[in-house]
Amino acid sequence: MRSSRLFRSVAAAALLALVAGCGSSGSRPTGAAAAAAPGATKSGSATAPDPSAAAASAGPNAPEGGPGAGLPESAAAGTGVPESVSAALAALPPDLRARIPRFPPAPAATRVALPGGDKAAFFSHIPTTQKVAFITIDDGWAKNPLALRLFQAANVPVTLFLEVDAIKDDPGYFTPLKAAGATIENHTITHATMTRLSYPGQKREICGGADRLAQLYGDRPTLFRPPGGAYNGTTLRAAHDCGMKAVFNWTQTTDHGKIFYQGTPKVVKPGDIILMHFRPRFVDDFLAVLEAIHKNGLTPARLEDYIP
């Protein structure tokens, strides 16, 4: 009986992970992921203790640094196509190169207001009318060798919510991604479901993840994405007490080269936060995200720039 319950819960977790994408490349030992269906709730109930609840949409976390932080120097400087971008484009296989859209520059960010108090803010969408969307990439299991060139060629800001267990076999993989303009934010140590943990347990995962990422990459994250999108009031308090300014879910998810929208029409709107993962089909997923943002007339912007 115990084993059948275990089986059911593992099967449910696997299914949810498949749908929501937080399960990564499959090597994760996680029990029941809480999370997320492609539709996701947006406004939310701050408590999503039920793993089957579709708490899906979430946003990326933002890395530290001011506007433009993390951009390659040549890109930050200027107009036209920076040399680093041309070189990265030239280094890509032609079929991929042809699929990299050109975006107008992101506008100067209008920062959101944070509520203050003893809890971190929560967003699954950034309230803005600016024509921007945010790319967030979670976990870190599948380390595709093309990611660096794709980031450089697309020359767009991305926020990586890294899970310590997912990156520890090769943390150095992410160092050049950061140098190419990605910001690194917090996604726990073990991908534990926050709503199943007490305050001290959540704090251990959130503070521990931030501390380890600071050791590895030099900057301590200030944004947090809860595994599977599952969070509650305790999560927001623990995140705050660990130095996180905001907690993010998302508005669209991506898998197998497809975007999963919330309802209809299937559009990316200003302020939307798109979730993808470091998965085996990273290239298809990243190109699909770029295309979705581009065809909706938006430009990728840096999530951190919108958080005061």
Ligand SMILES: [Zn+2]
């Ligand atoms: Zn995750």
